Amino acid sequence: MVKHSNIKVATADLESLYRIFTVAEAPDSTLGQIEREISENLAGFLNERIVARAVSLADIERDFSCSGMPEKPTFVSEHTQFLLDKLVANSVHTAAPSFIGHMTSALPYFMLPLSKIMIALNQNLVKIETSKAFTPLERQVLGMMHNLVFEQNDDFYQTYMHSESDSLGAFCSGGTLANITALWVARNNLLKADDQFKGVNRAGLFPALTHYGYNGLAVLVSERGHYSLAKAADVLGIGRDNLIAIHVNGEHKVLVDEMRQAANELEKQNIKVMAIVGIAGTTETGNVDPLNELADLAQSLNCHFHVDAAWGGATLFSKKHKALLKGIERADSVTIDAHKQMYVPMGSGLVLFKRPELASEIEQHAEYVLRKGSKDLGSHTLEGSRPGMAMLVYSALKVLGRQGYELLINRSLKQAQYFADLINQQSDFELVSKPELCILTYRYVPKAIQTLLASADETLQAVINEKLDDLTRFIQKCQREAGKSFVSRTRLSSQVYSNQTITVFRVVLANPLTTEKILQDVLAEQAKLAQLSQFALPELAQLLKERQVNHYQ
């Protein structure tokens, strides 16, 4: 086997081009060394190569500012070195145990070599002719996940798992496409063909609504619903404003009564509720809607019931905690992201259909692929060509097993409870949303300000909260830029403060390597950063001074 330590295409030389497709970089080349580094010690690679430093985006953009197409080929090693210096060094260490701000966590080590097999095979899951065994495998994974959620009997799965005309669900690149697919199915099923009408899929939305006599369609979801639902409403022609946001209670769960009232109001306007969406793990606070009550409501409205469990779905692996999602088995469709709490690399979401025949509402065929009667997966997906990510989900399920996932889930929930307790013990922090799964929100509020807030009227609370928002933003940005740890921030309406919208820190505790010590350090760093604030804190102090004086006057 000939090896080159550094390959480059010599222009006007086809031989060198063939080399690019046939000869590996030598082990001692830059790329060869990096590859070994990752194989042997992934954490080491990430810790050393990602340089945690406060580089401005503008500085990074300068390295990626040339719009000209590179004319001449570049040596692989030279290019790799550039990537290491400019791209890898300035990436986000999503796997760091102190990166607790978003839903991207560490990957199990076996995922990397398995991903390499997947990419080497370069299968295209749209059709059997370019995937063969990957198609049955993906169907099996859909079956397993369907089983996890809906627990049908064995006959059911033997009938439907490998059926050509039905589908238990669809793999897609992420939860957004999964949600769009679910609502696409719901829309087409509602406005399907009948004796007089060829169906919304063929005729379009305008004649469909005319035929069925509706003035419009609506989707109801809690105000904590993911923004992908608004995107779905836009894409599907329903309109973003017809995704109706329903208020939540103090635990960030949707108010079912309010949703029922909204549905009744819409009905009076002859606007059909196409679907209601329950959330199993809100993006911002990790709460679960009362799914059973929503299922009842959907039944009484005779509409589609979708559950967005992109985040929380994996909780079903835990015998201890799965009851939190009770009612999910009554959904018509469910979204779950494997690249979130299932620890699979980015790019693997899925939607499941309780009744496999629902998928026929979005069925499509073509002459050269997806022929009628074929088992091509592409006949029931929003995407066309797509990679074999199902192999990675399958591998995670097999290697970790349900019991392995239960360990992970239980640990995450316990860790979140620990952090909530820790925040409650600090006099200068305020826990804003308690963790139901493993997400929680909080903010830094000096003790004295807390006291002031408690006795303040609405107007004063608003003044104080605005200052606190500045402070929260300041701390979050500084902490992110310092690079030791990362929490995210969001804005939430708070029932404690007359539904004022406040800015809060948001943490997601899914990385199994996050220790209690790290959580203590995160709070300590935030408290320290608060002291450095040149604007909000002095203003708050001033405010406090004025009010305290007033108080004693």
Place this chain on the structure above:
Amino acid sequence: MVKHSNIKVATADLESLYRIFTVAEAPDSTLGQIEREISENLAGFLNERIVARAVSLADIERDFSCSGMPEKPTFVSEHTQFLLDKLVANSVHTAAPSFIGHMTSALPYFMLPLSKIMIALNQNLVKIETSKAFTPLERQVLGMMHNLVFEQNDDFYQTYMHSESDSLGAFCSGGTLANITALWVARNNLLKADDQFKGVNRAGLFPALTHYGYNGLAVLVSERGHYSLAKAADVLGIGRDNLIAIHVNGEHKVLVDEMRQAANELEKQNIKVMAIVGIAGTTETGNVDPLNELADLAQSLNCHFHVDAAWGGATLFSKKHKALLKGIERADSVTIDAHKQMYVPMGSGLVLFKRPELASEIEQHAEYVLRKGSKDLGSHTLEGSRPGMAMLVYSALKVLGRQGYELLINRSLKQAQYFADLINQQSDFELVSKPELCILTYRYVPKAIQTLLASADETLQAVINEKLDDLTRFIQKCQREAGKSFVSRTRLSSQVYSNQTITVFRVVLANPLTTEKILQDVLAEQAKLAQLSQFALPELAQLLKERQVNHYQ
């Protein structure tokens, strides 16, 4: 560094779980060995591990038939062995030089280690907080590709490439999502907000059409248009039947006059032509529509002009052949798949917008990400969370350079011409569509039958073509199952036979390792398989005998 040759999660043991996230499989483990095998000799791995054999789908399904969630963890090595035996062995060797049936080709070797870096970093491109340098890099790649297609000046790119409120395009998992995104933009731009109306994105399609006074929307494209366009029409609420298929000429290029007439007819019915789509590289025959004429038509209709260059876009890298796509620079949006003729792994498509402000029609924001004013890529994409595939496109552009790509493209087109000549030289084959890019179609027709067909009337032609269709299907299936080589098949209306629809072999000649010898062998194998046909060929012989007898009577 401790290494385990075989890791498994011991249930109820958190320590073993941590190991899964911190310790690599040892080099001598099954997975370790496979990984080295791929690194050292990708082609060897694929050739040896993929067992080309006629296994029925039903047999494969048996290995993937259990719907039960695996309860207990499995050793990584045990699982890897299962994957090798059951999944890898029964995969499709898409990189084989004799796999010339679909658009998935071999990958340059450097793609594999680079993919590993990408997966190790596990960035989420939806927002800067989970991607940092990947965001500017993706914007740069969009800029480079925009430049390739639209060739704007440097000021333009300096203004827009890293602009927060505009977007030169969007990465997505493939051409289907790219086409949907383009038509989504077109629809929202057509039915945008004005003084009296809040826009289709907010209000939905029904009030939008009412406000603008249209009875419906339509999209016009050649009958060779990709099925993703029908999917887009369905999803966007336009309706599949309102994707109007226009006939093609003998060179499989859309008849612009017929499209103009169709547009006029629609206008009379008060149906607005929302977009016309030109194809730069039809999926089935690889032809390019007359893009300049289509651009003129779009201008006169005042509608969006989209070019689906998913396949053919890469031709722009070739100075020698780029003129084939003349007029593409006048498109409003263009789809290009990097996982096709740009030799990037599955999962990387992109759509480009000529005017970057078009992207604002699909803009979205949320509180915890994609905040207004942020440069988060997710504010202008159909997908939400998605992987950093842009790094691989960037790497391909840098390592190969335009000149490297030109070599590849020129070689593919030359190879296709060689194969067409070869088919023309064989007396028992009929070339059905000549290659304009590197795709062509043909079929096996014994010389004597060719003669008969030439003199036959329409009815007899139909009888013969039906038999030939059986034969083509038979040969294609046998060849695929034998596993030595793969061509695909499709059905095309043929002007030679009074627009009868015939079944043809379809080949895509993009793999730089496909030799002339392989092409000769493909034809030889097909001729041999034809002799084995137990049904179509004897029937054709019988038919021939009858007619020849008749001829002499």
